[in-house]
Amino acid sequence: MIKYLGSKRTLLPGLAAIFLALPEVRSVLDVFSGTARVGHMAKGLGLRVIANDHNAYSATLARCYVESDAEAVAVEAARLIAELNGLPGRAGYFTATFCERSRYFQPKNGARVDAIRDQIAAWALPPPLESVLLVSLMEAADRVDSTTGVQMAFLKQWAPRAHKELSLRLPAVLPRAVAGPGLALQLDAAAAVAHPAVTGGGLDVAYLDPPYNQHKYLGNYHIWETLVRWDAPEVYGVACKRVDCRSRASAYNGRSAAAPALRALIEAMPARHLVVSFSDEGFITAEELASMLATRGEVLTLEVDFKRYVGAKIGIHNPRGEKVGTVSHLRNRERIFVVTEDAGRLRRALAASPAVAPWLADRAV
Numbered sequence: 096m097i098k099y100l101g102s103k104r105t106l107l108p109g110l111a112a113i114f115l116a117l118p119e120v121r122s123v124l125d126v127f128s129g130t131a132r133v134g135h136m137a138k139g140l141g142l143r144v145i146a147n148d149h150n151a152y153s154a155t156l157a158r159c160y161v162e163s164d165a166e167a168v169a170v171e172a173a174r175l176i177a178e179l180n181g182l183p184g185r186a187g188y189f190t191a192t193f194c195e196r197s198r199y200f201q202p203k204n205g206a207r208v209d210a211i212r213d214q215i216a217a218w219a220l221p222p223p224l225e226s227v228l229l230v231s232l233m234e235a236a237d238r239v240d241s242t243t244g245v246q247m248a249f250l251k252q253w254a255p256r257a258h259k260e261l262s263l264r265l266p267a268v269l270p271r272a273v274a275g276p277g278l279a280l281q282l283d284a285a286a287a288v289a290h291p292a293v294t295g296g297g298l299d300v301a302y303l304d305p306p307y308n309q310h311k312y313l314g315n316y317h318i319w320e321t322l323v324r325w326d327a328p329e330v331y332g333v334a335c336k337r338v339d340c341r342s343r344a345s346a347y348n349g350r351s352a353a354a355p356a357l358r359a360l361i362e363a364m365p366a367r368h369l370v371v372s373f374s375d376e377g378f379i380t381a382e383e384l385a386s387m388l389a390t391r392g393e394v395l396t397l398e399v400d401f402k403r404y405v406g407a408k409i410g411i412h413n414p415r416g417e418k419v420g421t422v423s424h425l426r427n428r429e430r431i432f433v434v435t436e437d438a439g440r441l442r443r444a445l446a447a448s449p450a451v452a453p454w455l456a457d458r459a460v
């Protein structure tokens with residue numbers, strides 16, 4: 096999967112244990128799905144998953160990992176991926192923008208991205224199969240990029256991986272879950288909770304992992320948005336961001352808008368249980384969130400020691416790329432709040448889970 100700020104890769108075993116410990120769970124809505132890895136995990140547990148994110152690249156990841164079923168797409172996707180891996184490069188917009196005007200990828204790989212993306216567009220495939228090829232290309236490009244994991248800037252010196260040859264692999268698409276087919280939505284969170292697939296289907300769990308500061312995901316991953324949309328947008332600045340990075344907004348990136356948006360989302364969420372990821376570095380305090388959630392049921396609080404993103408690890412640098420200081424800390428406190436009918440019973444069930452037991456602080460519940 097792609098490198099992604101705030102990705103819950105390391106929390107997956109714990110989140111899986113929580114989903115399984117909650118009573119009578121067959122369906123999960125992931126409202127801010129990002130890489131779709133939480134939905135992918137839940138689908139692997141046999142749950143019916145709806146994954147939503149307002150960005151097109153995330154919706155494409157969800158269409159591949161949540162909505163597409165291996166039995167329907169894997170054989171044909173593998174055949175097409177082999178064909179795409181044999182295509183010679185043909186430089187176009189992607190190479191000009193992200194390899195010459197900026198230096199996110201080596202031109203030899205940029206030209207292959209151009210040729211492969213044009214071919215995927217020319218095939219005009221059904222959306223599930225197309226999403227698998229697009230994710231295969233996104234992940235291949237991610238393996239040869241020259242960034243620290245965000246597309247706000249590229250490295251002064253090429254990352255060693257950037258010299259490698261772009262090579263597509265079949266993404267880990269899962270078979271259809273026993274509880275029912277998955278669905279990918281591309282909506283603002285406020286619209287997703289009102290979607291008929293969410294309101295009409297007896298939703299068991301909603302997982303909420305909203306952004307927690309002013310940095311827009313679209314700005315951090317603008318290249319994936321352009322790769323998926325293939326709309327050759329006008330770009331600006333050294334980072335060559337799409338012009339719509341300036342106009343497309345999320346309430347969760349606003350200091351004063353984030354809390355009311357989350358409160359309204361929690362109130363409107365038609366799910367029996369809520370699981371909410373929370374960072375102590377964001378606009379909303381733990382106390383505020385706990386009081387929003389208390390209106391919905393009993394709240395169990397889990398404390399997770401979570402590494403800060405890779406950019407923090409490399410320190411603070413001046414514009415010449417020289418290290419001038421150190422960041423204050425490399426760990427922050429990530430918490431998971433679970434709202435359910437009986438938090439005490441859930442706590443006892445989770446105490447037996449090796450993945451979650453270390454998160455059960457004495458003062459939790």
Ligand SMILES: C[S@@+](CC[C@H](N)C(=O)[O-])C[C@H]1O[C@@H](n2cnc3c(N)ncnc32)[C@H](O)[C@@H]1O
Pocket residue numbers: 099100101102103104126127128129130131132133147148149150153282283284285304305306312313345346347
């Ligand atoms: C912390 S990330 C989620 C990471 C994800 N759980 C994972 O493991 O990959 C937050 C996501 O929320 C999305 N997002 C931000 N504002 C949104 C909004 N108003 N509606 C829907 N999605 C939004 C972003 O595009 C981003 O992918």
